[in-house]
Amino acid sequence: MSNERSYETALKRSDEIRADLNLHPEAYTMLTGDRPTGRLHLGHYFGTLKGRVELQNAGIRTHVLIADYQVITDRDTTEHIQDNVYNLVIDYLACGIDPNKTMIYAHSAVPAANQLMLPFLSLVSEAELQRNPTVKAEMEASGHELTGLLLTYPVHQACDILFCKGNVVPVGKDQLPHIELTRLIARKFNNRYGKVFPEVDALLSETPLLPGLDGRKMSKSYGNAINISMTEEETAKRIKKSQTDGERMISFDPEQRPGVSGLLSTAAICTGRTEQDIAAEVGMGGSGQLKAYVTQAVNDYFAPIRERRHTIEQDLDFVKDVLHEGNRRAAALAEETLAEVREAMGMVY
Template sequence: MPNVGSFDVSLKRSNDIRADIAVNPGNYRMLTGDRPTGRLHLGHYFGSIMNRVAMQNAGVPTMILIADYQVITDRDTTANIQDNVYNMVMDYIAAGIDPDKTPIYIHSAVPACNQLMLPFLSLVSEAELQRNPTVKAEMEASGHELTGLLLTYPVHQACDILFCKANIVPVGKDQLPHIELTRQIARRFNKRYAKVFPEPDGILSDAIEIPGLDGRKMSKSYGNSIMLSATAEETAKLIKKSQTDSDRNITFDPENRPGVSALLTTAALCTGRKEVEIAEEIGMGGGGALKKYVTESVNEFLAPHRERRAELAKDMDYIKDVLHEGNKKANEIAEATLNEVREAMGMVY
C-alpha cells in the first residue's frame, strides 16, 4: 500500500483534476474497464459504471476495455467468456454508456496494444514487479502459483493505459501502485528514447465499498451479488435468502449487524436516502419488512436498466457491431502509438 504521505498527494492531485474536468474536460482522456469473469452487479454500477457515464456526459474522452486476456492471470479456464463479454456490453449501454462517444473494445482484439509489453518489460525490474501489493493479493486470493502473466500484470495495465495515451484512470486506493508503475514506465521510456507518453494520474473513487447481501464486499466469487441482469423475481429470491438476525428492531450497525446493515446500504444507494433514516422508518418491522423494502427499492431502481437491456438483448448483431467498431477504433489508436514507439526506438526499417 502507498504510505500516508503519498496517498495524501495522490488524493490532492485527484481532487484538483476532478475540479479541472468540470472546466476543461477535453484536456483529459480516461481509460477504464473490467475483466469478463462474470455478470456485472450493483457493486460495479455504484462503484464504477455510474462514474464512467458521468465522465462521458461531462465531455471527457473515454475508452472502455473488456480485459479478456487478464481473465487468465489467475484462472485456468475461459469458459463462458464470450457470453460474459456480450452481457457486459449490454449492461454498459443500458447503464448509459454511449458507444458512439465511448469505444468499448476487447483486449485480445488489439495486438498492437499488447505488443507494447516487450519494450515496457525492459523498463521494469523483477524486484519492482515482486513488490507490487496487488500481485501478491491476487496470488493469495486465487491460490495459484505466481505465473509470469500474473507477475507482469501491472505492465499489462501500463500498456492498456498508455497505448491510447490516457492521462486519467479511475482507481481505488489499493490500485495506486499500478498507476505509479505506469508513470515510471512512461517516464523511463520518454527519458531513454523520446517523449511519447503522458504520465497518467489516478482519479480516486469516492464511492463507498458496496456490501454484498452477507455484509462482505459484493463479489461474484462470494455469491452475494445482485446482478444487473437479474430479473425482479431472481432479485427478490436472493434478498429473501440473505442473512439478518433475531433482533426485530432494525438499526444500522455495520460492525455488529453486517447482514442487516448491508441490506440498508443497498436500499440507501438505490433510493438516495440515508441508512439510518430507512432503519428508523422500518423500526420494529423486523427482517421481513426490511427485505420487502430492499426488494422494492432495488427492483424499482433497476427497472429502467432492465427494460433497456431487454431491448438490447433482442439485437445481438448490434452488440457485436459495437465491439467491432470499438475494436477498430482501438486498433487505429494502438497502431499509431506503436509506430511512434518504433520510431522513437529507431526500429523503422
C-alpha cells in the same frame, strides 16, 4: 511497491482533476475496464459504471476495455468467456455507455497495444513486479500459482492506459500501485527515448464501497451480489435468502450487524437516503419489512436499466457491431502509438 506518492498526495491530485474535468473536459482521456469473469453487479454499477457514464456525458474521451487476456492471469480456462464478453457490452449499453462517445473494445483484438509489453518490460525490474501488493492479493484470493502473466499484469495495465494516451484512470485506493508503476514506465520511456507518453493520474472514487447483502465484500463467489441482469423476481429471491439476525429492531451497525447493515447500505444507495433514516423508518418491522423495502428500492432504481438491457439482448448482432467497431478504433489508435514508439526507439526499417 513503495509508492512514489502517498495516498494523501494522490487524493489531492485527484480532487484537483475532478474540479478541472468540467472546465476542461477535452484535456482528459480516461481508460477503465473490467475482466469478463461473470455478470456485473450493483457494486460494479455504483462503484464504476455510473461514474463512467457521468464522465462520458461530461465530454471526457472515455475508453472501456474488456480485459479478456487478464482472465487467464489466474484461471485455467476461458470457458464462457465469449458469453461473458457479450454480456459486459450489454450491461455497458444498458447502463448508459454510448458507443458513439466511448470506445468499447477487447484486449485480444488490439495486437499493437499488447506489443508495447516488450519495450515496457525492459523498463521495470523483477523486484518492482514482485513487490506489487495487488498482484500478491489477487494470487492469494484465487489460490492460483504466480504465472508470468499475473506477475507482469501491472505492465499489461500500463499498456492499456498508455496506448491510447490515457491520463486519468478511475481506481480505488488499492489500485494506486498500478498507477504508480504506469507513471514510472511512462517517465522512464520518455527519459530514455523521447517524449511519447503523458503523465497518468488516478481519479480516486468518491463512492464508498458497497458491501454485499451479508455485509461482506460484494462478490459472485459469496452469492451476496445482485446482478444488473437479474429480473425483479430473481432480485427479490436473492434478497429474501440473505442472512440477517434475530433482533427485530432494525439498526445500522456494520460491525455487529453486517447482514442488516449490508441491506441498509443497498437500500440507501438506491434511494439517496441514509442508512440511519431507513433503519428508523423500518424500526420494529424486522428483517421481513427491511427486505421488502430493499427489494422495492433496488427494483425501482434498476427498472429502466433492465428494460433497456432486455431490448438490447434481443439484438446480438448490434452488440457484436458495437464491439467490432470499438476493436477497429482501438487497433487503429494502438498502431499510431506503436509507430511513435518505433520512431522514438529508432526501430523504423
